[in-house]
Amino acid sequence: MKIYINGKFYGRDEAKVSVFDHGFLYGDGIFEGIRVYGSNVFELDEHLKRLEYSAKAIMLEMPWTRQEVSDAVCETCRQSGVTDGYIRLIVTRGAGALGLSPKTCHDPQLIIIADQIQLYAPEVYENGLKIITSATRRNSPAALPPMVKSLNYLNNILAKIEASNLGYQEAIMLNNEGYVAECTGDNIFVLQGGKLYTPPVSSGSLTGITRQVVVNIAAELGVPLVETALTRYDLWVAEEMFLTGSAAEIIGVVEVDHRKISNGKPGPVTGKFLQAFRERVTRDGTKL
Template sequence: MSNDSIVYINGKYVHKNEALVSVFDRGILYGDGFFEGIRIYNGKIFMCDEHIDRFFDSSKYTNIILNYSKDEIVDIIEKLIEMNNVKDGYIRLVATRGAYNLGLTPPTPDVANPTLICIVSNITLYDRKFYDNGMNAIFSSFTRIGTSMLDPQCKSLNYMLNILAKMEANNRGAQEAIFLNSNGIVTECTGDNIFIIKDDVVYTPPSYTGILNGITRILIIKILKKLGYDIREQEFTRYNVYTADECFLTGTAAEVISVVNIDGRLINDGKVGPHTKIIMNEYKKYIDSVCN
């Protein structure tokens, strides 16, 4: 992101160094807000409707009422893409309950003034070599927050658990961390959904285990079904991951990436598996088909 990049904040398009948020904003004070990450390919918003719908679902879940329509938010994004001349990049939408006092009690809807921020920039989640050769992961010592606590299907600003787990992975020489829930069931990674393949069957955790039902996850499941794979949304444990034939992750920023080593254990022969290569290629083909 260049120094003269333009961002949107509360009705204004300003240079990023001039974008100001109140120190009383509840997003800063309490993480009282939500966000959405969206890809840009060839100047086009990828899976736009799905992401904007989820943004408004998060609005409903948090009861942060946006003073925008879906079309108005899309217009803001498109204008920023044009103003920043971004061809391939990343969109970050952020909404908070806005500025209020220091108390925990939120403002009532009639006096609330939510903050809306939109950033269009570049992103590199993992180095190119990890897409070619696969990456390392660990099982985090942190337990995934349950759906009865704060449902991970809402992309809230409360990402401290994810950050701590990411730091834990990096400190152990890995690029990603995998969460188990309180029952020892595999859920997801710090920013990606997880899939494993065993005996030509593809498995991924069901949403009720405590995952974000990722938009890329949903698309990959559709692609797998179209390719004729046996795909099962089914609970599995650490043991099943260690003994899998292949493992890969999906996410808006990550796209599709292979995991070849978990907790020092090679997944199969420690190389990107043949099925994962097919899935990566088909995902790329799909992007090209809708964004060219």
């Protein structure tokens, strides 16, 4: 494995950043999780666009063009021999003084890792996921807009720990008003009455790349899609439910808060979306 840091490649044990880097000290940075399928970096341009938006939102100046970052991502995959896997793209504000102010920071770091990831075992994708609602609420958009994919994921991690301690692999996070935001790392889709529902970004969810792919697939399949505020009740009575994310891909949910969904197994509409997604992953993106 070779890890890219600011134009150079390092072995796994040699790849390092300064302990004074604000990304390490304060979570002051941004990232993207990207998939590569059959030597095709899926939706790379959309990921880089979102990275740029996150950088602008936190006033982090990136000295690289989108093409330069794109080339670096592809070269990292080639150097690491990854044709099917997961890419973690990270930008930190760089090293600075021991204080919150970023004015002393210099030399932002561009770090790219191409490796493998498996959030859930293959049988979970086949049999479906059981999830619960976490007591940990999603950060308010007034505090940190969820559209910013920042390095500070402590809010999500606490909800993940809570779920894990109770024997579950994933948890639903509500916003301060009690509406469904998203899971700890995935967007949520619910099928009811022939329509597909998903919380709007304003509810506290990330503007997911895979989420948008599903929105596009819904239009192609002729499944009406509605972005609206959802409650726990809407999830409990759902006919089908699935989660989406670059790492998780598309995974069916078969139980929410001990209530069975779709008779306890992934539903047929979920299967259609997964099939359509699989057909896209080696087509829509950037070839290595």
